[in-house]
Amino acid sequence: MQGSDIGRDKLIEWIVGAVTDFRLTMTDDTEAHVEETTTLFGDEGILDSLGLVTVVLELEERVNATLTIPISIADERAISQRNSPFRTVGTLADYTWTLVNGAAGDG
Amino acid sequence: MGDQPVALVTGSRKGIGRALAEYFVARGMLVEGCSREPSEWQHDAYTHHLVDVADEAQVKGMFETIRKRHGRLDIAVSNAGIASMNHALLTPVASVDKIMETNFRGSFLVCRESAKLMMKRGYGRIVNIGSVAGPMNLEGEAIYASSKSAVITLTKILAYEFAPFGITCNVVSPTPTETDLIRSVSKEKIDNIVSRLAIKRLARFDDIVNAIDFFIRPESGYVTGQELRLGGA
Numbered sequence: 001m002q003g004s005d006i007g008r009d010k011l012i013e014w015i016v017g018a019v020t021d022f023r024l025t026m027t028d029d030t031e032a033h034v035e036e037t038t039t040l041f042g043d044e045g046i047l048d049s050l051g052l053v054t055v056v057l058e059l060e061e062r063v064n065a066t067l068t069i070p071i072s073i074a075d076e077r078a079i080s081q082r083n084s085p086f087r088t089v090g091t092l093a094d095y096t097w098t099l100v101n102g103a104a105g106d107g
Numbered sequence: 108m109g110d111q112p113v114a115l116v117t118g119s120r121k122g123i124g125r126a127l128a129e130y131f132v133a134r135g136m137l138v139e140g141c142s143r144e145p146s147e148w149q150h151d152a153y154t155h156h157l158v159d160v161a162d163e164a165q166v167k168g169m170f171e172t173i174r175k176r177h178g179r180l181d182i183a184v185s186n187a188g189i190a191s192m193n194h195a196l197l198t199p200v201a202s203v204d205k206i207m208e209t210n211f212r213g214s215f216l217v218c219r220e221s222a223k224l225m226m227k228r229g230y231g232r233i234v235n236i237g238s239v240a241g242p243m244n245l246e247g248e249a250i251y252a253s254s255k256s257a258v259i260t261l262t263k264i265l266a267y268e269f270a271p272f273g274i275t276c277n278v279v280s281p282t283p284t285e286t287d288l289i290r291s292v293s294k295e296k297i298d299n300i301v302s303r304l305a306i307k308r309l310a311r312f313d314d315i316v317n318a319i320d321f322f323i324r325p326e327s328g329y330v331t332g333q334e335l336r337l338g339g340a
Contacts, residue, residue, distance in 0.1 A: 050271045057223055070167065 006066060006100050011093040012036055018058040022051050036090040052086055063100060071099045113177045115139045117160050117217055118187030120146050122286040126312035127184055127319060128153060139173050160187045160213030170220040179228055182323045183221035185214040185235045190251045192292055203250050210254035215261060222269050231274035232323040235262045239280050239340035259334050266332030275331035277322040282338040284310040305339020
């Protein structure tokens, strides 16, 4: 599958699903409402480090299931960026989208 | 994808890894193994992968195959390792890189990818293979011992990081064992090491399998971050 076949909306949907699942499973938060602007990590973030790891790995697995060339979301580029791509649902989707399209371009 | 536990053993072509893989098969597990060369043994419950554990892409590919085939991983033993005994002044830096890549980087990759698969079910048992070469400060083994000391520290920290996912991470440190790894070491040197142990003999495969068996039991869920040294070292 080409990377560009995965749209940003699909990535948002997967991230929201992963975050919601984690919150329901690990925090018993039945009121969990997650959307594109939701802060994931850092000040006022709804995930702790355990939650962020779980969500990123879940997203990576979903994305890689559709690609011929797997990507790593938690790579050195992501960690060294001044503005963390893990800050919100939207920034994580944006960052993942650039990786997906980069992988498609390489392939 | 059934109820049978799935175990991975790296470096399973021969030696300790093979003994362990055969033990797991005899215990009714589905066993995945790997080495850089083809397996010297076969069994219906055993699948061999040609993988260099220092190669991230190859390791990831193997785990992807395991995920697709079984959808789970219960046990991982990172056993693949190499040694090169030499005085530090006569050790080429290429040897340093090669030993660190296989022993340390390889263990890290196997632990990381194992945990990704294990965390899905909130259960996992990871055992790394260390060595008594570090604690015994063995001359001529500076790089090998350092690589294994790194594995031991890695294991202890991963124990904390993986605990929230129900994954334990421990390390078994064997004394010299009758394998290819020590075949190039002189008898005098081996005798000297053995003389410093509480129990003065080489380790047997059964000794190592027994120690690993303790860590991988479902009942050992409250045991993590531990190093078990054999022979009283």
